[in-house]
Amino acid sequence: MEKFLREWRQDALNKAQYESAIFIGDKLLALTNDDNDAFWLAQVHFATGNYTRAQAFLSKQDLISRNPACRYLAGHCLIKQSRFDEALAVLGERNPTHLIPNGPSNKRKASAAVSRNGRSKRDDDAAAAAADGEVATRRFEAAMCFLRGICYAKQNAFDRAKDCYKDAVRIDVQCFEAFQQLMRNSLLSPDEEWQFLESLNFDSIHIPGDPSASAEAADFTKMLYTTRLSKYRNPAEFETAYESLSTHYRLAANPDLQLARADLLYTQCRYRDALAITNAVLEDDRYNFAMYPIHLACLYELKMKNLLFLIAHDLADHHPDEPCTWLAVGIYYFAIDKIAEARRYFSKASMMDAHFGPAWIGFAHTFAAEGEHDQAISAYSTAARLFMGTHLPQIFLGMQNHALNNMAVAEEFLKTAYGLCTKDPLLLNEMGIVKYHQNRPKEAVRFFLEALKVADENESEPTAWLAARTNLGHAFRRMRSFTEALAEFDEVLRVGGKDAAIFSAKGLILMELNRPEEAVTVLHEALAIAPQDSIATELLNKALDETVLVDFAGEHEADDLADFESFLDQKKSEAGRKVNPGNGNAGGAGGSSSSTTTTTKSSSRGAAEKGKARVRRRRAMMPTDEDDQNAGPSSTAAGSGAGPANSRVGRGSRLDFVRDGSGGF
Numbered sequence: 001m002e003k004f005l006r007e008w009r010q011d012a013l014n015k016a017q018y019e020s021a022i023f024i025g026d027k028l029l030a031l032t033n034d035d036n037d038a039f040w041l042a043q044v045h046f047a048t049g050n051y052t053r054a055q056a057f058l059s060k061q062d063l064i065s066r067n068p069a070c071r072y073l074a075g076h077c078l079i080k081q082s083r084f085d086e087a088l089a090v091l092g093e094r095n096p097t098h099l100i101p102n103g104p105s106n107k108r109k110a111s112a113a114v115s116r117n118g119r120s121k122r123d124d125d126a127a128a129a130a131a132d133g134e135v136a137t138r139r140f141e142a143a144m145c146f147l148r149g150i151c152y153a154k155q156n157a158f159d160r161a162k163d164c165y166k167d168a169v170r171i172d173v174q175c176f177e178a179f180q181q182l183m184r185n186s187l188l189s190p191d192e193e194w195q196f197l198e199s200l201n202f203d204s205i206h207i208p209g210d211p212s213a214s215a216e217a218a219d220f221t222k223m224l225y226t227t228r229l230s231k232y233r234n235p236a237e238f239e240t241a242y243e244s245l246s247t248h249y250r251l252a253a254n255p256d257l258q259l260a261r262a263d264l265l266y267t268q269c270r271y272r273d274a275l276a277i278t279n280a281v282l283e284d285d286r287y288n289f290a291m292y293p294i295h296l297a298c299l300y301e302l303k304m305k306n307l308l309f310l311i312a313h314d315l316a317d318h319h320p321d322e323p324c325t326w327l328a329v330g331i332y333y334f335a336i337d338k339i340a341e342a343r344r345y346f347s348k349a350s351m352m353d354a355h356f357g358p359a360w361i362g363f364a365h366t367f368a369a370e371g372e373h374d375q376a377i378s379a380y381s382t383a384a385r386l387f388m389g390t391h392l393p394q395i396f397l398g399m400q401n402h403a404l405n406n407m408a409v410a411e412e413f414l415k416t417a418y419g420l421c422t423k424d425p426l427l428l429n430e431m432g433i434v435k436y437h438q439n440r441p442k443e444a445v446r447f448f449l450e451a452l453k454v455a456d457e458n459e460s461e462p463t464a465w466l467a468a469r470t471n472l473g474h475a476f477r478r479m480r481s482f483t484e485a486l487a488e489f490d491e492v493l494r495v496g497g498k499d500a501a502i503f504s505a506k507g508l509i510l511m512e513l514n515r516p517e518e519a520v521t522v523l524h525e526a527l528a529i530a531p532q533d534s535i536a537t538e539l540l541n542k543a544l545d546e547t548v549l550v551d552f553a554g555e556h557e558a559d560d561l562a563d564f565e566s567f568l569d570q571k572k573s574e575a576g577r578k579v580n581p582g583n584g585n586a587g588g589a590g591g592s593s594s595s596t597t598t599t600t601k602s603s604s605r606g607a608a609e610k611g612k613a614r615v616r617r618r619r620a621m622m623p624t625d626e627d628d629q630n631a632g633p634s635s636t637a638a639g640s641g642a643g644p645a646n647s648r649v650g651r652g653s654r655l656d657f658v659r660d661g662s663g664g665f
Contacts, residue, residue, distance in 0.1 A: 046076070202218040202219070272302065279295075315328050315329075373403055395424075425454050466497040473488035517547055
């Protein structure tokens with residue numbers, strides 16, 4: 001009878017016929033009085049949303065103290081009722097770290113012992129049942145660690161929450177919920193994520209009676225977890241895992257793998273490639289909400305405002321209770337420069353889910369876009385506290401302090417970000433900008449070069465990092481390495497950075513290299529792009545003056561050369577008379593020579609003075625490095641060529657609504 005009723009209950013559960021399951025489960029429990037049947041009856045109440053009834057049922061039966069599964073379910077019921085202190089009292093505040101396996105799992109050891117000792121079949125069955133019970137207990141203990149982490153996170157004790165999640169995965173490597181919380185909420189830095197993955201005991205995964213299948217399952221699980229890690233570190237490892245899962249296990253079209261791939265491409269600033277992947281997934285699964293943060297960010301970067309509007313409208317109509325819906329609305333308003341409306345919807349999304357990273361970052365970006373630096377710093381600080389493993393809020397805090405000219409504070413935030421992630425070109429570019437404004441151009445060059453190197457290793461689009469190359473050119477110019485600076489600006493123009501500020505910077509360097517005619521041509525191109533550019537206009541006037549001086553010097557060059565040659569001939573004659581003093585014509589010749597010498601010296605001195613005057617006038621027209629420094633952040637913001645151009649990536653155009661490489665978020 002018991003078997004019949006259990007099958008009936010399970011069939012009702014499979015069909016989501018909860019009234020039938022409760023009716024049959026109640027009769028089954030009356031017959032058996034078994035803890036497992038009591039757990040399943042409470043589980044049905046939980047599935048229907050009757051959390052108070054399920055929790056009261058477990059407490060009345062005194063199941064919480066003697067059964068780990070029932071204790072787990074009781075704690076879960078209290079969490080669903082937002083009674084976090086009571087949930088911690090039921091679950092306990094300490095994690096059972098003694099259950100963390102250090103080698104092969106206890107289950108494997110038990111299996112080996114059974115096969116070695118040659119016990120009877122009954123003994124073998126009893127040992128196997130005991131081993132299964134031990135594994136089930138360990139898994140429920142791991143699940144309770146996960147629930148403790150949820151409670152601590154709700155109480156804003158993020159360090160304790162992180163420890164609970166880590167212990168949950170260490171106790172049971174198949175506790176994906178805890179692993180997902182660590183990754184999604186960016187509780188670990190990229191380096192910590194990879195170290196944590198390597199510390200997990202995947203060998204504890206066991207398939208009874210098949211060691212080779214157990215090993216394959218362990219490798220498969222590790223590859224799946226690898227695809228969830230930060231894409232800023234070890235992209236080659238990610239590619240290896242992705243290729244193996246795609247080809248050997250035929251998971252190429254799996255949405256989770258596609259999401260991981262799109263995340264990597266977004267981190268590499270390959271927005272069109274990432275968008276192609278997200279489009280393909282959303283065509284098959286229109287409301288896959290995990291895909292939307294990356295999808296929306298790519299649409300924003302590619303300025304596809306109409307598509308943003310359509311998506312936001314559709315989500316608002318069909319899923320108004322999803323935080324992602326209001327994220328989409330906020331991004332649309334941000335894209336059309338309606339900052340106040342964008343802020344309102346980002347705030348709404350963050351209130352619906354306090355741990356929704358993209359909403360917090362978008363909310364902070366709205367203050368930055370309006371120049372409200374103090375409020376932006378406050379919002380970014382909240383994001384940094386909530387998502388302590390990602391470097392993105394620290395970068396944005398550094399940017400805001402840089403905008404306020406607080407270079408020392410900006411440097412500290414960027415150093416903190418660098419401690420979390422050393423492989424983000426955006427961060428390296430920002431560190432270079434701060435070094436430049438601290439008058440440390442050699443260090444700035446080192447960071448700009450490293451940013452371009454990492455971007456190249458990541459196979460990023462060259463156009464995504466034109467700002468870093470532009471800044472490198474300015475740093476070379478500050479070091480008076482004009483040839484290198486000119487090469488960088490030429491590369492920027494070749495790749496596609498048709499900006500008046502770039503042409504102005506190139507014109508300035510050509511004037512420094514005493515090539516005013518070429519500078520005139522380049523500055524005309526700058527004014528063709530921006531006719532009202534005052535910097536380019538001023539430099540063009542100076543270049544034209546310099547060209548006139550060069551032409552004037554060319555006209556008199558022949559006369560100056562003749563005077564100089566006459567002066568040399570006179571000196572030779574005087575030297576000859578001193579060697580041969582008996583020459584009869586020395587006296588007359590000497591008088592004539594004296595007159596000629598005086599004239600020649602006067603002419604040569606005049607030519608020299610004209611040359612010095614040209615040099616003095618030319619230097620007076622060239623901006624000095626001191627002038628460059630005194631220009632300060634305003635000249636940088638103007639993109640005048642007097643300092644590093646405002647990084648198009650580092651100054652808000654790369655809105656990291658997702659993790660990494662974002663993701664941070």
